[in-house]
Amino acid sequence: MDTRDAARRPDTDDDRPAASSTDRDGRAELLKAAFRRHATGVAVVTALGPDGPVGLTASSVASVSAHPPALSFSVLTSSRTAQVVAAADVLDVHLLPADLVDVADAYGRSAGERFTPAQGWVVDEHGTTLPGAVASLRCVPITTVPVGEAVVVVAEVRDVRLGPVGEPLVYHDRTYRTVGRQV
DSSP: OOHHHHHHSOOTTOOSOOOOOOSHHHHHHHHHHHHHTSOEEOEEEEEEETTEEEEEEESOOEEEEETTEEEEEEEETTOHHHHHHHHOSSEEEEEOBGGGHHHHHHHTSTTOOOSOGGGTOEEETTEEEOTTSSEEEEEEEEEEEEETTEEEEEEEEEEEEEOOOOOBEEEETTEEEEOOOOO
């Protein structure tokens, strides 16, 4: 077998039994386990709330359309920050490089320090800017879709600011990582 093929598909010689479930709780746990095995990019989504800027780390950001330019992400509705973000008129989505892992970590915890000068943030009446991000996307929400304990936000991208090219930051199996070798 070509080793490139082995790198692209699940290991079929895995000794672990296949896991499946038809009950709701079992499916929820298996869904979480499945997505822990799936690497995603990392972004910080910010908004200006009534008490100042708010932000959260999101690994669910996805491109939806180029015409009109749109993206989506989901947030849990139990978080006060997520509620402010989901209700905002303008959002900034900052795609993070590996050297901003401390920013991702701070915004991924409820007690993390936010919008500090050391993190590089610029905050004004229009929104937030993170100069070290590989890209910052200023967005206007188009719609929100409640789904269980989360809400999916679909937003039109109104401005794209490309930052420095950097090693991508990914989230996999509950840890931040960089991208490995090309296959």
